[in-house]
Structures are given as C-alpha cells and as structure tokens.
Amino acid sequence: MKATLMFKSGDVRVVEVPDPVIQHPTEALIRVTYACVCGSDLHPYHDLEDTPEGRRMGHEAIGVVEEVGDDVRTLSVGDTVIVPFAWSDGTCAFCQDGITTSCIHGGFFDGAPSATQAEKLIVPEADGTAVTIPAGTDESYMPSLLTLSDVYLTGYHAAIRGDVGPGKIVTVIGDGAVGLSAVLASKQLGAETIILMGRHTDRTDLGRDFGATHVVAERGDEGVAKVMDITGGEGSHVVLEAVGHMPAYDQAVGIVRPGGTISRVGVPQYEEAAVGMSSLFGKNATLTGGPATVRAYLEAAIPQVLHGTIDPGRVFDREMPLDQISDAYKLMDDREALKVLIRP
Amino acid sequence: MKATLMFKSGDVRVVEVPDPVIQHPTEALIRVTYACVCGSDLHPYHDLEDTPEGRRMGHEAIGVVEEVGDDVRTLSVGDTVIVPFAWSDGTCAFCQDGITTSCIHGGFFDGAPSATQAEKLIVPEADGTAVTIPAGTDESYMPSLLTLSDVYLTGYHAAIRGDVGPGKIVTVIGDGAVGLSAVLASKQLGAETIILMGRHTDRTDLGRDFGATHVVAERGDEGVAKVMDITGGEGSHVVLEAVGHMPAYDQAVGIVRPGGTISRVGVPQYEEAAVGMSSLFGKNATLTGGPATVRAYLEAAIPQVLHGTIDPGRVFDREMPLDQISDAYKLMDDREALKVLIRP
Numbered sequence: 159m160k161a162t163l164m165f166k167s168g169d170v171r172v173v174e175v176p177d178p179v180i181q182h183p184t185e186a187l188i189r190v191t192y193a194c195v196c197g198s199d200l201h202p203y204h205d206l207e208d209t210p211e212g213r214r215m216g217h218e219a220i221g222v223v224e225e226v227g228d229d230v231r232t233l234s235v236g237d238t239v240i241v242p243f244a245w246s247d248g249t250c251a252f253c254q255d256g257i258t259t260s261c262i263h264g265g266f267f268d269g270a271p272s273a274t275q276a277e278k279l280i281v282p283e284a285d286g287t288a289v290t291i292p293a294g295t296d297e298s299y300m301p302s303l304l305t306l307s308d309v310y311l312t313g314y315h316a317a318i319r320g321d322v323g324p325g326k327i328v329t330v331i332g333d334g335a336v337g338l339s340a341v342l343a344s345k346q347l348g349a350e351t352i353i354l355m356g357r358h359t360d361r362t363d364l365g366r367d368f369g370a371t372h373v374v375a376e377r378g379d380e381g382v383a384k385v386m387d388i389t390g391g392e393g394s395h396v397v398l399e400a401v402g403h404m405p406a407y408d409q410a411v412g413i414v415r416p417g418g419t420i421s422r423v424g425v426p427q428y429e430e431a432a433v434g435m436s437s438l439f440g441k442n443a444t445l446t447g448g449p450a451t452v453r454a455y456l457e458a459a460i461p462q463v464l465h466g467t468i469d470p471g472r473v474f475d476r477e478m479p480l481d482q483i484s485d486a487y488k489l490m491d492d493r494e495a496l497k498v499l500i501r502p
Numbered sequence: 503m504k505a506t507l508m509f510k511s512g513d514v515r516v517v518e519v520p521d522p523v524i525q526h527p528t529e530a531l532i533r534v535t536y537a538c539v540c541g542s543d544l545h546p547y548h549d550l551e552d553t554p555e556g557r558r559m560g561h562e563a564i565g566v567v568e569e570v571g572d573d574v575r576t577l578s579v580g581d582t583v584i585v586p587f588a589w590s591d592g593t594c595a596f597c598q599d600g601i602t603t604s605c606i607h608g609g610f611f612d613g614a615p616s617a618t619q620a621e622k623l624i625v626p627e628a629d630g631t632a633v634t635i636p637a638g639t640d641e642s643y644m645p646s647l648l649t650l651s652d653v654y655l656t657g658y659h660a661a662i663r664g665d666v667g668p669g670k671i672v673t674v675i676g677d678g679a680v681g682l683s684a685v686l687a688s689k690q691l692g693a694e695t696i697i698l699m700g701r702h703t704d705r706t707d708l709g710r711d712f713g714a715t716h717v718v719a720e721r722g723d724e725g726v727a728k729v730m731d732i733t734g735g736e737g738s739h740v741v742l743e744a745v746g747h748m749p750a751y752d753q754a755v756g757i758v759r760p761g762g763t764i765s766r767v768g769v770p771q772y773e774e775a776a777v778g779m780s781s782l783f784g785k786n787a788t789l790t791g792g793p794a795t796v797r798a799y800l801e802a803a804i805p806q807v808l809h810g811t812i813d814p815g816r817v818f819d820r821e822m823p824l825d826q827i828s829d830a831y832k833l834m835d836d837r838e839a840l841k842v843l844i845r846p
Contacts, residue, residue: 213671416598417601417604433774441601442663446786448784448785
C-alpha cells in the first residue's frame, strides 16, 4: 500500500510499503478514506534529522473497517469510523477519568509504526479507540467529522479545561486550525466576548464566522496592550493558547486576568517557563491543558456535526489525493493553505 | 510605641517608633492584641541584606479599633477585628471576583510602613479589609481566629483552588503550619485520603489529628515512589504545595495524577519551572494557587471556629510577649517551635 513517510525536514514522500497486518486480537484494520495534515506535522517538517528508514506520518483519520481482531466487540467489518490521534482502551482508571491520552495501554499514532496518512491503518485498542459514524451519513459531513479526530476537539479541550462559559471573556492565541476551533468551541460553550489573536486576515475572517467578537493582529507587548485595552484593563478570564511557542506563553501570562486561567493545547516547544510571583503565582492564575482527550468528547460531538450545530470542517481549505501530500505540507508550511484534507 | 524591625538576616529587634497616625479617611488605627510570626517571615530572616532603617515585620493580627477615618462605615471604636495579611477595598472588579489579593487599591502588610508585629497598626481600606469578631467572644478562641488572618485560610485557599472534595486523594507537601492547615481544610472539604509529606513527627502527629490518613517522611524520588505506592501507582488527584522551594515543586509534578491539580500556596522561591510535555502538559496536569484570598473566606470561617468545627489555632505551640519576639524567630527557624503567638 501507499503511505506517507518523512525522511528529514522538508522531505515528505508517498512510498510503497507492506500492507499492515493485525498482530493483536484487540486491533482493527481500516482502509483510510479521509486523512489530513496537522499543524503539528510541521514541527518535524522543520527539524526532523536524517531518518533513512523514514517516519510514518499522520494521526487523523476516517476509514472503513476491513478486518477486526478476535477480541474486538464493538466494531464490524464495513463500519465507517473516526480514529482519534491517540489510542486508548476506554477501561483503565485514567480513561474512566476522561484523561484518555494518559491511558495505561494507550499511545499516539504520531511516530507509531502505523499512521494515518496512508491507504490502510492498524488501530490498537480498537474498541476503546474508534467511534462508528451512523451508516448512511452523507459524505458532505465527512470533513467536519474528520476534525473530531483532533483539531476541533483539541480546540474544545482547551475551552473545557479552561472552564469557558457564559460571562467569561476568552482570548484565543493563534489563528491556525486549532485556534479557530477553540473560537468555535468557546462560542458553543456560551462565551460572549471572544478575542482572537492572529494576523492572517483570511483566517481571522473565518474566526469571526466561528464567533470571534474581536481580532487582535498585534503580537508581544503591543498585542498584550491591545487585549488589556479591550478588557478595560482587567485582562481575559480565560486564555486558550493554541501555538506552543514561548512568545505565545508570555503573551498568555500578560493578558490573563487575576484568578483567570491559561489553557494550553499548542504542544509546548519548551519545557521550562515562568510560573512564579511575577507571572502566574502573584495573580492566582491557573495553568492547565495538555494533549486533547478527544476520545472522551467524540461521541457527544458527532450529533452536533450531523445536526449542523457546528461546522468545524470549514478549517479545510484544500483537498488533495494522497499522492500529492508533499504539496499539502508545503502549502501549509507556506501558510497558503490553512489545513489540507487528504483522500487516500 | 514598640514595633518589630528586621535590620538584616538574623537581626530582629523590638524598637521604639513613633505612634502611627491615620492619614487617609479610609484607614483605621487598631491596638494589636494578638500577632504572630509566619513561616514566610523566615525568608528575610535568612537573606535580608543590611537595612539600616529597618524593615517593619508582621502581617497577621487581631486588635481593637482605636480610631477610624472619616470614610470608614463598618467599623466602630472598640470593635475587635481580624486583619488579613493583605488589604483590599472589597469593591473593585477583582475583589468582587474573590481575588482580593489583586485588589486595585490593595497591598500587603509585609514590607509596608505599618506592620502587625507592633503595638499599633494602621489598616488601609479598613471597611474592605478588617472583619469584626462578635462582641464577647471568649479569649480562648483568639488563637484560632488569628489563623484566619493568614495561615489556616492559606491552607484553605490551596484546597479550594485545587478543588479538593469527596472522592479525591489529596497530598500535602510540607508539615509547616500552612501545610497542616491545608490538611485540616482538606478534611473539612470532604477529602477521604489525605497524605501528608513531612518529617517532623511532632508536626505530622498534629497533621494526623487534623485529618491526615498517611504520613510520608521520605523526600525527593523516594517520597514520590512512596506516594505512588499508596495511590496504587496512579498518583494524587490534588497536590497542595505548602513549601515554595523547587524540590517541593518537582515532588508535586512527580506525584500528581494525570488530569490532576497542583495547588501552590508556598511563596515560590523561583520564577521558572518545568511545565512542558514531560512535566505538566503531557499528563494534562493543572497548576494553580497564589497568594491566599483570605478576605474572601474570612466571614464564613469565623462561625466555623466559634462553633468548634475547626480548631486551627492548634498550630500555635508557644506564646510570647512582643519584647521576646527575636526569640520567637529563632525558635521557629530552629524548628523548635511550629508557630509562635505574640502578645503585644
């Protein structure tokens, strides 16, 4: 079958690899019908060192079940399923807490032997991981359903962990697909003032459609001053940080209101950060967030898509066949595409 | 009048200073009847540089109102009041949020021109700050009522911000008076498993009286292993960090359960700390806490003391007159006293 491999920064190729085979009774084999490129795929695209054997890419997928292991109970051959970016058994203590990304039998498709930018995919812990889409679902819903494997529910996770709700001023840092998803999720959760920090007009325009009431194009101290001005000098109750770089963290610390919350879903490209008296502690600010527990939210989100309550699939502004995925990486890296849908 | 001044590390003296005078119509003058030495007073006791003019010390007090400014409405001469360690107007946006330590007209008695280890005290924003104790309250309640100016409600703040409640495993790091208060507060809030990390048996014995179900004397990796063992390898839902030094932070990160919360009230003696993928972010851990918003909890706590529901005054194991306060600092620094009550 064909699969996407990255061999070093900037070098993404679709190559022929052996068809994946079920090796454990809890696995399922799916034929991938929809995949996509994630903003986080651009991190190795920038800095992956020479990897002669290649690194399998992709962690978002919709597909059709082709085969199930002997212990799989909830999936049947022919089902169309959404596969979240992390697998989880659904039964361990942490899964029961809803922290599915910390499942004791869990893992991440990123860097795993079988990944989603390919024709076929092995799903470990298939019962706990894959969620079936109702039979007969119209194809037009598939882009939005695909966002439930990561990007929309990552924005939603930021908002949930940040306790977004009515009466809260929410600021979203980052106008990538996750940031825009965080705007849409905040709107769903009842936030009335949603400030989107981003400087790409085509993206912030979609952000306004999703519910942003203000857009701040400035960054750094200027951006902080602008948000403080909008909030009457008081700051933002909740800051959703959807970038992962240190300047975004510092911006979040600068604009969070005393007693407020910074919720991060941008994968931190740093380990240490300011948390002391002059940053978080002094103003009783809370820092939360982490890898999105997509699986815990997935079942409730499907009807929201199918009833038209949310249309997060609008983050896809291009569609390409798997063969052209290296162009998709380049377009996203050049910011000519927001997010590219891939059809294997 | 007599006041406590620190002139450099280790040099605390009671000296004669001019009587304080009301300078703003929102102030009140109180005669201090109860004060005490705080664990945080030991930070300058360790590292204050030469300060020839002296630094006024103390931020916890009960006293009798001797005079009020023209704008003070809620206090009368003769009232006995509790004065929290920070003053606040009670009306600004942040006070209304309950984040009284971020009051826009607020401040901290620590380092202020008028401080509490003295015969008299000026209380700024007196209406918002001081809380009256019912007339005729028996003197025997005063030590517990004094803890509502800081130490007990600082432990309570840790527990509230950490969302302690029934069904939660809580670990308290630190067996100082704040840590023991955090144990008592966690018990009040319904926690069933309370692990106290501390190695001074006389203190941890009081911690057991306050509600600790387990005591872990080990520190560092060994301490982490012990807590993980007690929690069946899953970690602690809530970690209350009542120390403020980096090893305590690292310990907290080591024992917090995925999706759990670290709540800090030990004043951080560091600005940067690990918050990235391998510490907080990876396991969706939340970091919260800050200067305790004592004033927001004070009115509700007074009846708890007067009804005998809580007896946080048990953290005082010595009582001394103001003249001997330098001995009180030394006893606490040598860990021969847990917390010393001062009678000016």
